[in-house]
Amino acid sequence: MSPVTHQPVVGLSLPRSLLLPGIESEVGDRVDATLPVESSEWIDTLAQPINDRAYRVFGSGQDWISCAESAPRCHSAIAAVGMADSSTLQQHPLFADLSAEQLTRLTQTSRSRHYPAGQAVLLEHDWSDGYYLITAGVAKVAIASSGGAEVIVGLLGAGELFGELRALGFESRTADVTALTPLQVIHLQSTPLAQALQVEPQLGLRLAQGLARRLLETNRRFVYRSEDATARIVEALDCLAQKAALPQLTSAWQPVPAINVSILGSLAGMARETASRELSALEKRGLLDRMSDPWQLSVQTLIRYGLRAAVNP
Template sequence: MPAVRSAGCRRAAPPSDRRPRQWCPHRPGQSLLLSEPRTPARHPCPRPPLLYGAVSHCRRDPSSPRGTGSATFVTPTASARIARVNPSAAPFLRQLDPPVADALVARIRRRIVPKSQFILRTGSAGADVVLILAGRVRIVIDGADGREVVLAILGPGELIGEMAALGGQRRSANAIALDDVEAGYLRAEELRSFLAEYPDAALALIRMLIGRLVEADRDRVDLATQDSVGRVSKRLLALAADHGQQADEGTQIGLTLTQEELASWTGATRETVSRALRLMRQLGWVTTDHRRITIHDADALRRRCGETEWR
């Protein structure tokens, strides 16, 4: 009988129904029927939502009795697998213990931010922090010549605006919704109260800030020592780790990104990035199609940029 692997366990598929199934991590023995791989399914689960799109959590209808409501199961992404190698690379919410994460989510004020709209603006007061619940956010800053420079692309579970909120400063960057984003807002004083009540959350915040500082240092080193092909290779690996989806032909980066945006994130011109991608296509490392990139040879990209892991 074929076995089906799910979140950390292996179970036998029922003889009468061999369609793909995954097993609820919070209710052992209860399965989720998936119509196709990576497609959300509905099933009974008492677990409230903690993070959408990046970790195996379930969302139950709060009006239903415990264990009987319908819930959405989300398959772990590549970032969840990479986070097991480097904990500081995990989104902030995933670094918290479930009761602590529940306490944080219970305090936030939810809001839907439409695609391309500002979530945070440069120069505004740091009165709030924002927890990304769904969707992706582009962190950008305007350069001296007026060009927009991409600092990061963040997804579900990430915390943004914390430095201005905790430091009592003006915001130094813009946060713009790449998709329709579900955001959770928390006032600065509420965040300080939460961190005082839950010291482990403060440690997780420190780990997150250290991880971002280390990544910024690596970017500066890469800018001084790597050529454009090496820097683009590193960005593609990071995008694949955070937003990649496995396909028969390789890893598809499920993020619409223009060459100009990739160039500003890489520290190069659009023409330079275009030449780097053309070389990668000729070598068979990647293919590109309508702003989407598929990685065929991740090992070659790692060797080219000197990375041992995707993050």
């Protein structure tokens, strides 16, 4: 009985729990597999069906075979990976000036992926390849302090890239990126982007502009760290609202995704207890509604703390 020949699925992420070394398949294959210790919990792979119950999986220079029991879950993971729509990339300012040939090279191995809230997309110091374009949702960017505590350094929303430093020569990831809300992304390979940067100066300029905007946002957030606790929690709520870009039903209220108070506190640079106390105080003053989904924050509060411009009647 010979293996079923199918085109490998490119750009798949699978949990390591599905990839077991040295498992014999029903067709007698045996895979030499030593899991690299530096790999993240989720591994970028290629996957090829062997039969209805098993997949041969290739990733990070190593081969695995999924056991029969995990194959249905493996199959579900493969089914969840879709081809990316090239028109989405073409409409993005970063790629707007690329030729059809350059765009094809960028998108031919791209894949659309969905991550539930709380799932890690990238891990700091990981060696995985590729970069990501967010098409929906919000992700948090965090690094570990010397004591091991998580420090949130920024948020990312629809239209923003992450992992693009890989194309600029950075060998390992510089931060953790985790889905803060349900997250939809397009995963692209780094090599075509690096090649395009060599011949398209405008692409490099726009990439630098995106990194500069992110730096300015980080600078603003650190300026607010010197403000009182209320100003910091309001700024954190505003940052979350801006990245989520939820439809505003009325000009008086700004929708904000409902998230864990601990995460919001970390974003504002304060303890969970302090964040909880500040949120409760805003609610008592009628400036925040956490009973609705999404939360609703008074626009007047944003104006008061310099986060929105006052509108003359």
